[in-house]
Amino acid sequence: MNARTAVVTGGASGIGAATVARFLDDGWTVVAADLNDASGERLLAEHDGAAKDGRLLFARCDVAEEEDIQAAIDAAVGAGGHLDCLVNNAGVGGAFGPVTEISVEDWDYTFAVLSRAVFLGIKHAARVMRGQPDGGSIVNVASIAALAGDAGPQSYSAAKASVLHMSRVFATELGPDRIRVNCVCPGVIATPLNPAASEEFEGSPLAAIQPLPYVGRPEHLAGAIAFLAGPDSTFITGQYLAVDGGVEAAGPRLGSILGTDPRSVGLVGVNRGSTGRKATVHRKVTP
Ligand SMILES: NC(=O)c1ccc[n+]([C@@H]2O[C@H](COP(=O)([O-])OP(=O)(O)OC[C@H]3O[C@@H](n4cnc5c(N)ncnc54)[C@H](O)[C@@H]3O)[C@@H](O)[C@H]2O)c1
Numbered sequence: 001m002n003a004r005t006a007v008v009t010g011g012a013s014g015i016g017a018a019t020v021a022r023f024l025d026d027g028w029t030v031v032a033a034d035l036n037d038a039s040g041e042r043l044l045a046e047h048d049g050a051a052k053d054g055r056l057l058f059a060r061c062d063v064a065e066e067e068d069i070q071a072a073i074d075a076a077v078g079a080g081g082h083l084d085c086l087v088n089n090a091g092v093g094g095a096f097g098p099v100t101e102i103s104v105e106d107w108d109y110t111f112a113v114l115s116r117a118v119f120l121g122i123k124h125a126a127r128v129m130r131g132q133p134d135g136g137s138i139v140n141v142a143s144i145a146a147l148a149g150d151a152g153p154q155s156y157s158a159a160k161a162s163v164l165h166m167s168r169v170f171a172t173e174l175g176p177d178r179i180r181v182n183c184v185c186p187g188v189i190a191t192p193l194n195p196a197a198s199e200e201f202e203g204s205p206l207a208a209i210q211p212l213p214y215v216g217r218p219e220h221l222a223g224a225i226a227f228l229a230g231p232d233s234t235f236i237t238g239q240y241l242a243v244d245g246g247v248e249a250a251g252p253r254l255g256s257i258l259g260t261d262p263r264s265v266g267l268v269g270v271n272r273g274s275t276g277r278k279a280t281v282h283r284k285v286t287p
Pocket of ligand 1: 009011064089
């Protein structure tokens, strides 16, 4: 069988670059599609051997532009003869500030890069994958901001929620063509887009909301994306996978606000509420 072929948008930095590296390690042929030529050149230099072998191509691409997306996908088909995976990953922070001051232009830019681009990617990947006996896999990179109202700027959060829902609606439409569409929701990941996550983790505000005691890295996402791209996830479609160190699972961390956090409170027992029965309480025996 020919090597599997993928397009990774925003493939020249952060999560995209780690995904490109993972695909190359796994023997795939990859087109990294990105707007930033300098980062693209760095990526090619970093994977010099794969670039020389024609297994890594850089396509300068603005994901908000239909012709650019189409060209990146056609480049992958030209290189590999088929398209097995599209990773819709490119992203920016987008518009921020009070709603009364956000301009329509900045709002539209955010949605063009984060939302329209995902529609365009799915449209052109489906065009190719539909004709393939094994269909293909599309992985969209959303965010935990798609799941909650205070995990990112408003425009970013709303656009990422559309990415999550596109994963469901297009999984439904394209399932009969064996095209799977899934989504990853990164938490706070140390990349150039998120400088705060690149600082010292221990004792940071992030450490207070995230159960796992280490910072998220682009490679953590690359592993999840490789799983959703490949044969181990053949029966999974229309799903999201939060890759967030447990932030979504923990929710608003009320335990630390209400003083019921089991790790910090020295008591064990059972509260029987307003039943008229007494609570039982004793001191914790384990440290
Ligand atoms: N880093 C985080 O904490 C985090 C958390 C949740 C979600 N995400 C999402 O992960 C994805 C990757 O982000 P990252 O953290 O690796 O950021 P990054 O800045 O390291 O990489 C993003 C890449 O996208 C490219 N890009 C931006 N606009 C583009 C456009 N119009 N056309 C083509 N390429 C474009 C950039 O040039 C850059 O190379 C984004 O969708 C982001 O929203 C990141």
